[in-house]
Amino acid sequence: MFNWPIDPNLSVTGQTYRQRYVDYDPLSDECIARGRTYDNLIRISGLLEEIRLPSKEHNAIAKKLRGANDHSSFYWYKGIPVVMVEPYGWQDYEFVGIEYLRLPIALSPYGTGNGHKTQSLLCVHAANKIVLDQIQEKIA
Amino acid sequence: MKAFTPPPKLHDLGQETALDRLHGFSITGNSQSMRQQMLDDVFVLQDIAILGQWTTLYASPNTGKTLLTLWLLGEALRELKVDGHYVFYVNADDSFKGTVEKTELAEQTGFHMITPNLNGFMSSHIPEMMVQLAVTGEAKGVVIILDTLKKFTDLMHKRESSEFGRISREFISAGGTLICLAHTNKHRASDGKPIYGGTSDISDDCDCVYILDKLDGRMFEDEIAVEFVNVKARGDIAERVSFSYAKKHGQSYAELIDSVKRIDHGKMEELRLSAELTRQLEEDDDVIASVRTAINQAVTTKAAIVKFVADETGHSHAKVRKVLVVRTGAMYSLGHRWSVEIGAHNKSTYSILAATEPAL
Numbered sequence: 001m002f003n004w005p006i007d008p009n010l011s012v013t014g015q016t017y018r019q020r021y022v023d024y025d026p027l028s029d030e031c032i033a034r035g036r037t038y039d040n041l042i043r044i045s046g047l048l049e050e051i052r053l054p055s056k057e058h059n060a061i062a063k064k065l066r067g068a069n070d071h072s073s074f075y076w077y078k079g080i081p082v083v084m085v086e087p088y089g090w091q092d093y094e095f096v097g098i099e100y101l102r103l104p105i106a107l108s109p110y111g112t113g114n115g116h117k118t119q120s121l122l123c124v125h126a127a128n129k130i131v132l133d134q135i136q137e138k139i140a
Numbered sequence: 141m142k143a144f145t146p147p148p149k150l151h152d153l154g155q156e157t158a159l160d161r162l163h164g165f166s167i168t169g170n171s172q173s174m175r176q177q178m179l180d181d182v183f184v185l186q187d188i189a190i191l192g193q194w195t196t197l198y199a200s201p202n203t204g205k206t207l208l209t210l211w212l213l214g215e216a217l218r219e220l221k222v223d224g225h226y227v228f229y230v231n232a233d234d235s236f237k238g239t240v241e242k243t244e245l246a247e248q249t250g251f252h253m254i255t256p257n258l259n260g261f262m263s264s265h266i267p268e269m270m271v272q273l274a275v276t277g278e279a280k281g282v283v284i285i286l287d288t289l290k291k292f293t294d295l296m297h298k299r300e301s302s303e304f305g306r307i308s309r310e311f312i313s314a315g316g317t318l319i320c321l322a323h324t325n326k327h328r329a330s331d332g333k334p335i336y337g338g339t340s341d342i343s344d345d346c347d348c349v350y351i352l353d354k355l356d357g358r359m360f361e362d363e364i365a366v367e368f369v370n371v372k373a374r375g376d377i378a379e380r381v382s383f384s385y386a387k388k389h390g391q392s393y394a395e396l397i398d399s400v401k402r403i404d405h406g407k408m409e410e411l412r413l414s415a416e417l418t419r420q421l422e423e424d425d426d427v428i429a430s431v432r433t434a435i436n437q438a439v440t441t442k443a444a445i446v447k448f449v450a451d452e453t454g455h456s457h458a459k460v461r462k463v464l465v466v467r468t469g470a471m472y473s474l475g476h477r478w479s480v481e482i483g484a485h486n487k488s489t490y491s492i493l494a495a496t497e498p499a500l
Contacts, residue, residue, distance in 0.1 A: 057223075057281075078220040079220060080223050125224075125225035126250075127225040127250040127252065128220075129250060130217070130220070
């Protein structure tokens with residue numbers, strides 16, 4: 001047993017959003033549109049993608065997003081963890097201890113996948129709701 | 141002849157020796173992972189409390205330590221310097237109304253409020269939780285604010301304070317942040333400055349200590365000035381920081397917290413001088429009153445005033461003469477209370493100075 005805990009946090013480098021959801025078919029209309037929308041979202045919101053895994057701060061949010069945890073990607077907003085999930089459908093969700101912001105269609109990157117529409121939700125711990133307010137202000 | 145067979149050593153038997161254990165404790169070689177865990181110098185309370193340290197704020201009751209701590213915390217959270225999801229304010233020194241008001245504030249600002257006897261929490265859980273957070277490696281980034289410390293350990297009891305210090309250090313070493321609010325001693329030091337209450341163990345063990353003191357200097361109506369004076373530091377923190385707040389009858393806690401402002405160094409110096417002047421005027425109060433009586437009775441020369449006042453108050457001639465000199469001038473706001481005219485044969489004639497501003 002180590003007397004100093006080895007922190008496995010952020011020890012593996014994962015793929016970026018673009019690598020996962022755009023680059024697999026970069027010349028298709030769907031992926032071109034997705035890549036363009038994603039770039040706009042990042043530019044306007046000021047989100048910084050976290051690709052190192054596992055991130056315990058992001059996982060703490062993601063594990064509370066049962067039922068909506070699809071196409072998830074991790075971000076930082078000025079040091080505060082933000083998780084974006086893009087589930088199919090347009091239903092509302094209620095997550096315990098989590099607040100979310102539904103992105104407008106023009107800034108929802110995943111869009112339509114396999115002929116089904118998705119929605120894009122930015123999720124934070126309820127205590128960090130101010131982050132969503134600030135992002136909302138930027139995209140309004 | 142009997143052959144000598146040495147007794148088998150522990151390491152020969154494949155067992156762990158004391159030296160092996162000592163080597164096991166060495167952190168040499170772990171610096172890279174430790175550096176990754178190391179927290180940047182981020183202020184949880186701007187200029188006062190750094191993330192990853194144990195800071196204790198001492199103040200007498202009603203100084204505004206809870207108010208100013210909550211205001212400073214709100215400032216850090218609004219600027220997103222700290223993740224509110226990992227901030228736990230343990231409010232163990234409040235009425236139910238106060239708890240409700242502060243919980244509303246926590247909901248608006250974005251941090252967690254914990255109160256004894258609500259949701260199953262008890263003050264005794266805190267040391268236990270700090271140990272567990274340290275052991276499981278979850279302490280990193282967690283900020284615990286204890287208001288007030290005496291609800292969690294007996295500050296007058298050396299062994300208890302020392303044990304609390306040991307637990308807190310484990311929590312801090314694992315990356316946690318602890319901010320404790322505590323009371324000063326009801327007696328002040330000989331220089332009039334407040335001193336921490338209890339044994340020295342808490343202030344010895346923590347990283348940073350501030351003592352808060354209300355300034356008696358003149359502010360705007362209802363406004364109170366408080367100065368944080370650093371007495372122990374580890375890291376780049378401010379030596380003195382000052383704030384003001386306005387306390388009015390019937391105001392809500394939200395209004396009170398909205399009234400908090402930082403005071404710059406120049407303004408604080410002005411207030412400190414004003415406070416010192418007020419103190420000196422109070423100290424010389426009976427001499428000043430007696431000098432006024434003398435002048436009103438047409439006793440206006442220096443020697444006659446000194447004799448009159450010394451007889452009336454019982455103070456020595458030297459003391460009266462000193463006050464007479466110090467309070468002579470033309471600026472009422474600087475503490476002058478009479479002016480003097482030098483006439484023929486160097487004769488001094490005193491006259492009372494009219495108050496041009498509200499009396500200090």
